[in-house]
Amino acid sequence: MIKVMMKGFKLYNHNEWPREKIMEYSSKRMREMIKHAYTSSNFYKTLYKSAGIEYKDLDAVPIEELPMIDKEMVRNNFIDIVTDSISPKEIEKAMENSELMVRIGKYILVHTSGSTGKPCNFLYDIDALDMIEANMVRISIGGKKEIGWSDFPIKVLYVASVGSGYASTVLAMNGIKKYRAKSMVLNAADPIDTWKDKIKNFNPNYLAGYPSCIKILADMQQRGEVNIKPKKIITGGEPLSKEVSSYLSSVFDADVIDYYGCTESIFLGMGTNWYEGMYLMDDMNYVEVDEFGRLIITPLYNRIFPLIRYRLNDVVEGFDREYKGPLPYTHIKRVIGREEEIMWFKNENGDKDFLHPLFIDDLDVEGIKEYQFVQTSDESLILNCIKLPNAGEDVEEEIKRQLDQFLSKKKLRNVKYEVHFTGTLQIDKITGKVKMVIDARKQS
Secondary structure (H helix, E strand, O other), X not given: OHHHHHHHXXXXXXXXXXXXXXXHHHHHHHHHHHHHHHHHOHHHHXXXXXXXXXXXXXXXXXXHHOOOEOHHHHXXXXXXXXXXXXXXXXXXXXXXXOOOEEEEOOEEEEEOOOOOOOOOEEEEEHHHHHHHHHHHHHHHOXXXXXXXXXXXXXXXXXXXXXXXXXXXXXXXXXXXXXXXOEEEEEOOOOOHHHHHHHXXXXXXXXXXXXXXXXXXXXXXXXXXXXXXXXXXXXXXXXXXXXXXXXXXXXXXXXXXXXXXXXXXOOOOEEEEOOOOOEEEOOOOEEEEEOOOOEEEEEEOOOOOOOOOOEEEEEEEEOOEOOOOOOOOOEEEOEEOOOOOOOEEXXXXXXXXXXXXXXXXXXXXXXXXXEEEEXXXXXXXXXXXXXXXXXXXXXHHHHHHHHHHHHHHHOOOOOOEEEEEEOOOOOEOOOOOOXXXXXXXXXXX
């Protein structure tokens, strides 16, 4: 605990560095990571040599001339990317485990969700996880509601955090155990009318989850149905608008932190309600954008599984290395490529309840490549699916079995649905990503 706290205060000190020093530090760490990958990873040595890049070139070759990689390349070359000798059988066994985070000796295997295609895996070492936890110290400092020693043991409420599909949440849930913190999850899979009783005697210092789900709890607080007083609200997984940020800050009288991360790099950056836009922490990741505004990252803190110039599907707006603001890091206006919609329905009792698209991520049917929900009314939806060539004859039956379970748990058995098999899904024209949820009522 002390070790992580000290790392956190050290990272906080980087907030006071001049921009030039941050970029010098980031570039130096980038070159170190490239050399480490070249000498310790069969994948990178082969990749760079095929591009005519030798080890002696690594100090001078322009970063933008190094080959980019993506999720498909990681999926196809996982074992060759790893920089330590781990038994392939151990890795394969861990990949078969359905848990989001699986220990392999002193390392942690993390699965991505399948919301944007076929799931993938990434590996973290203990030092990397410590560094991510240390960032929680950094982002907790500042604002009007300071976290102090009197707040320990920390109490954290994760709102509809769909732990089975959100790496940051699961990591946090595991990490805070070391600090004897108390935590509670309000899961999107549970009926909304159970939330009030569940948190009746739990008053958290931290409130965390998807913005859309925290807003639901804020609405409940506005109506006097719950009464909690968190100091910090940490949102992630979806874009956070100024309006929602102001609303959450006002309702809970708390600081709002917009946490930006992904499975490939669990901490990328953050925004807060006390400054504009979002900062990408250059001391944690070397960041670039391509011609379409897609973010390219190189995590600088995870040596077991280097991702050098890894292109995400996230599209960012206003990428600015020269931004003059309160922090010395690269600045963006917002992430515009990760928004999903909640589906609100009328439940069995005639009340409103919701299905969150990232809760539906738990839909896991062998033989299905991708799927997309189309809400057609407040009591109906269509599930569009793309089948793999090896899909069994019972694939539709299994989809309906799992979906019936979701609807039953949420008391939404009245919602009617159809399963359609199709060759393509609707693509967002801006981001190039398949939206998981489409509201057909808005298109009519």
